[in-house]
Amino acid sequence: MRLRAACALVLASQLVLLVMLLRLTGRTAIAFSFLGAPLLGLAVLLVALSWWRSREESHAKMDRDPGGRRTRDDGR
Amino acid sequence: MTGQDLGPLFVHPSTPQYLWLVGIAALIPAVVIAAIGLIRGRLPAALSVPGVILIPIFAYLIGGLVLLEESKSVAFCGSCHEPMAPLVASLGEDNGSLASIHWRSGAVSHVDACFQCHSGYGIWGTLDAKLAGFSHMIHTVTGRYEFPLRAKNFDISSCLGCHAESVPFRAQEAHHDPELQAQLLAGTIGCAGTCHPDAHPAQALMGANPGAAR
Numbered sequence: 001m002r003l004r005a006a007c008a009l010v011l012a013s014q015l016v017l018l019v020m021l022l023r024l025t026g027r028t029a030i031a032f033s034f035l036g037a038p039l040l041g042l043a044v045l046l047v048a049l050s051w052w053r054s055r056e057e058s059h060a061k062m063d064r065d066p067g068g069r070r071t072r073d074d075g076r
Numbered sequence: 077m078t079g080q081d082l083g084p085l086f087v088h089p090s091t092p093q094y095l096w097l098v099g100i101a102a103l104i105p106a107v108v109i110a111a112i113g114l115i116r117g118r119l120p121a122a123l124s125v126p127g128v129i130l131i132p133i134f135a136y137l138i139g140g141l142v143l144l145e146e147s148k149s150v151a152f153c154g155s156c157h158e159p160m161a162p163l164v165a166s167l168g169e170d171n172g173s174l175a176s177i178h179w180r181s182g183a184v185s186h187v188d189a190c191f192q193c194h195s196g197y198g199i200w201g202t203l204d205a206k207l208a209g210f211s212h213m214i215h216t217v218t219g220r221y222e223f224p225l226r227a228k229n230f231d232i233s234s235c236l237g238c239h240a241e242s243v244p245f246r247a248q249e250a251h252h253d254p255e256l257q258a259q260l261l262a263g264t265i266g267c268a269g270t271c272h273p274d275a276h277p278a279q280a281l282m283g284a285n286p287g288a289a290r
Contacts, residue, residue, distance in 0.1 A: 001117075003113055003117065003118060003119065003124070003128075004113065004114055004117050006113070006128050007109075007110040007111070007112075007113035007114040007119075007128060008110075008114055010106060010110040010128055010132050011107060011110045011111065011114065013132065013136070014103050014106050014107050014110070014132060014135065017099065017103055017135060017136060017139045018100070018103055020139060020142075020143070021096045021099045021100055021103075021139060021142060022096075024142070024143070024146050024147075024152060025152065025155035026152065026153075026155040026156035026160075026213075026216065027155070027156075029143055029147065029152075029213065030213050030216060030217055032139060032143060033143075033210075033213060034213070034217060036136070036139075037136065040132055040133065040136055043128060043129075043132070044128075044129050044133070047124065047125070047128050047129055
């Protein structure tokens with residue numbers, strides 16, 4: 001869900017950038033600076049949060065089952 | 077009558093800018109990867125960081141460079157209709173303002189005249205002008221600006237960059253006065269509106285709708 005939201009924000013920010021690149025005016029420059037850039041920042045924040053959460057979850061999983069890897073190896 | 081109408085002799089030689097194409101080239105993979113992520117709800121690990129972070133940020137940096145370069149143009153300044161369009165429109169009029177005199181005599185480039193006079197010399201002058209431009213954007217978004225428009229801390233080095241070494245400027249006795257020089261360099265007085273005509277006509281500083289001036 002977080003990745004979907006991040007991708008949607010990236011798409012929106014790139015759309016703002018595309019409009020500015022094709023037609024640079026005061027209005028599109030303002031949209032680029034005050035709309036597109038925060039959207040992209042939010043997307044990066046979401047991806048970073050997603051990465052941090054998955055890292056925390058994998059650490060918690062390893063703490064709960066420290067021998068998990070060895071058990072799997074034993075089963076080979 | 078534009079330069080195009082008069083013939084090739086009157087067309088300003090321009091340097092084509094291709095940086096925006098680099099921005100579009102960077103933007104395309106970012107859009108494709110983000111669209112895949114949006115539709116499928118997941119991305120291969122090798123694509124998630126470059127696709128959702130690195131490439132979009134790179135495209136935005138290129139966009140920022142395009143904005144920094146292209147925002148020097150007179151057309152860009154004039155695109156903010158309410159405050160700036162009357163100023164740009166008045167450049168070509170024979171109204172006796174310093175801006176008009178410089179514009180009509182060809183003393184400033186018709187491509188980036190605003191930037192030429194409103195930025196100091198060297199990298200710090202450019203940086204100051206960009207910071208001022210950013211504050212203009214904030215004023216436009218918030219609507220917090222007052223008519224008549226006034227340039228804060230106009231950098232006199234913009235004038236001196238061209239005039240300091242000119243023979244008529246050096247020959248003018250008034251310019252030799254040490255007190256005047258000290259006041260000009262301290263910014264307590266400016267060239268425009270003191271001994272020389274106003275920089276822009278008063279009417280143009282009142283915005284596009286002078287009757288509705290804030």
